[in-house]
Amino acid sequence: MSAQEESPQADQKLLIIVASDTDADTLIGKLVQRGYPATKVSSTGGFLRRGNATIFSGVDAGDVDNVIALIRSECEARTEFLPAQALPFPESILPAEPVEVRTGGAIVFVVSVERFEKT
Numbered sequence: 001m002s003a004q005e006e007s008p009q010a011d012q013k014l015l016i017i018v019a020s021d022t023d024a025d026t027l028i029g030k031l032v033q034r035g036y037p038a039t040k041v042s043s044t045g046g047f048l049r050r051g052n053a054t055i056f057s058g059v060d061a062g063d064v065d066n067v068i069a070l071i072r073s074e075c076e077a078r079t080e081f082l083p084a085q086a087l088p089f090p091e092s093i094l095p096a097e098p099v100e101v102r103t104g105g106a107i108v109f110v111v112s113v114e115r116f117e118k119t
Helices: 021-033 061-074
Strands: 012-020 039-045 050-060 077-082 099-104 106-113
Touching: 012 021, 012 061, 021 039, 021 050, 021 061, 050 061, 061 106
Parallel strands: none
Antiparallel strands: 012 050, 012 106, 039 050, 077 099
């Protein structure tokens, strides 16, 4: 095979995982422990404007379900009660009682990868 020929690559997927900061470090540790690459980028957003982590992981297509199962086990959704003042409501419509909100969990995007190179 000449240097200019490309070797066939296995079907690759890029997982873009948005998780809470509290879950991200544990998740990255578990991914790396199982041999999956993981790159963390800090991000902020969402309703509560709390810190998030966006994790990029390139895996073989056959490993996607295993990685998603790991994400589900490490990034469980939970509920918290927050004082109304901590929420992004205008003061004119602030509820009087603490508000139950969903936190944690993860959002996962699975994207097909046309080409992947590691230098």
